[in-house]
Amino acid sequence: MTQNHYHVLGVSSTATPVDIKLAYKRLAVQLHPDKHGGNPIYEERFKALAVAYRILNDPARRAAYDQQLRQAEQRLAEAHRQQEFRVQGQRVYGVPMPPPAPLRTRRPAASAERHYRSIPKQRKFTRRDYVLTFGLLAGIILFMLLVKVTMDHVTAVSNYEDGVEAYGHRKWETAKTYFSEALDFKPNYKEALRRRAEIKQLIDRDYRSASTDYAAALRETEQQRERAILFYRLAQCQVQLGQIASAERNLTYALALDSTQSGAWLARGEVRLFEQRRFPGAIHDFTAGLRHRSIVGRPLPTKYLTYRGLAYFKLQDLAQARQDYRRVLEANPRNGQVHFLLGRVAQQEGNAPAACEFFRRAVLLGYVYADEARQQSCP
Template sequence: MVPSVSQNHYQVLGVAPTAAAAEIKRAYRQLVVRYHPDKHGGDVRYEDQFKAVAVAYGILGDPGRRATYDFQLAQAARRAEELRRQQQHRPAAQHVYGVPMPPPAPLRTRPPAGSRERHYQRIPRQRARFTRRDWSLTVLLLLGITLFALAVKVTMDRVTANSNYEDGLRAYGRGQLAAAYSFLEETLHFRPSYAPALRRLAELELLVNHDPRAARADFQAALLEPQSHRDAADMLYRLGRCETELGLPRSAEFSYTRAISLDTALSAAYLARGKARLLDLNLPGLALADLSHGLAQRQRANVPTPWAYVQIRGLAYTALGRYDEARAEYFRVLQARPRDGRTHFLLGRLAAQTGNKRAACEFYRRALKLGYEYARTAEESCP
């Protein structure tokens, strides 16, 4: 049965036709409690109202049935409106209270205008004008598109760079140094300031290309980026080695000192600085302190002794005139490496400095026999 416009289920529940489902449910619960027959001694009037509330909620509480009901309400309202308009616009001959209405007066109009009386005017085309607001919106749109494109590019560059870096590390670990170098160069193409890639590339510049100048530039660029103290100390140590090869002893000493200030356990930096101070800067006292500290650190860490630096410490003792300690250092090296021609040559020089020319010549001959050609010039002066 189609409901009438004057009374409908929304009115029964006391809610608006636009009420939400939660509001309909709340109204239903309140009315059920109010009109329940048990509260009114079985009064028929409340029973009818209770049933009407239940029927109304059964329709409005279901979304599908409610939509159908709303459509029927709209149709009923439309028919009622049409009926009202028909009653307001009755024909002129219709009887009102049994008295015929007078006929309507004829509508006086003139004949239609001819073509000559009609004037057609062309509507001028208006040029579109951009307001300040339009320009602002356009600029903001272009700016947003540009920022979005940049964000996408940066993200894709970062992803590509990370992938190339991982491939480079794997190639580095497998000993494929040329492939690793290529991957790392690709990484820096997409992320020019990526410190880990700069560091590895600098190491390969020394291992593959033997180019300390390029390695130095890469290490310096990597040090501009934030990183841990240990990584920075290691790179400063390697930077100092590059500067030593380039003949920049003062810069090398400064780099080693910075590395030690960041990581006091970096024995390699102490040894390298001691070597530079002795051989390049002629500072045997400071060199001896660095060499002794570095060698002691290696001994405490139970790592193999770098015998080349023990020889250099012997040179420091010799430069300071502490010949017995220098000789002891050289013999320590000979115990570990008895066929080291350079150690025999150093013992020969030490013997010559202390006036034992016979022993010096014997050590020179041993050095030559072991293949140390630098001893030939000294041996030629022997009888």
């Protein structure tokens, strides 16, 4: 017997009942199936432990079991003795002796008692594999995006440069087409937006579309002077569209950013004179615009001198109005409109002969509106 009840309890065959009991309690705690999740191996071992204790704890059963052990040992010793003295190749009745049957103390272990270690399944992708795969895909996508952005930028710049060349040769439609193609590849290309807006405003007279381009260019522009120019251009389009309040506000923004813009001063003065009828503000703006023009050495536009004279006339400041009109006549003596306006000044001052003379000159110079005034005021 390879394993007997003493071996199960882990005691010697001469162990006292107390030793057997202590060994049983200790192993019962260690091998109880509840401590091992109901493992079948530990259930079998626990059953074997209980059987061994039941037999060895009973003196009568133990004595009988010890007698069985001694008999088994004697049989085993006799078998070994016979094996030692048997001649190899000895034949019995002409047949070789069969090998001795293997000695067993118990039935072979069942599959549930064998200790198998299951081989864990290898996953196809670990977390590291997923991270590397995702990183590779992200890198490819980022590279493709960078290539696209770079190519779009290069194409947009090339189209813009071609548009500038056509713009310089006054090929307006060709230039506008190039600028539009540049914006297809780079929608926030502020230079292309501004150039296309200028063509729409000054050549096509498409003020609404030009306003849209100027507003888009403003969103992409941070430099103050450039923003001032864009506000000025946007206001010009809004005046043509009848958006007077927005135009006046944007001209104010332009002057807040760059007070040296004579064009913005004069444009706001024109809005305040004709649209808002704010004559003091108009005079202030015309004066500032004309002063900035003279500072940089540019010729004074007679149109705005005439407008300022008209604003003075509306405020009944006839002396200042006459002075501006005279300056216009010095630059252009054949201006029939200014002769007519001087006649109105003389008429307001009660100088009928002078008024009639100015009206007559205006008619001779081709200003037809003066003829009606001459007929009404002059005999």
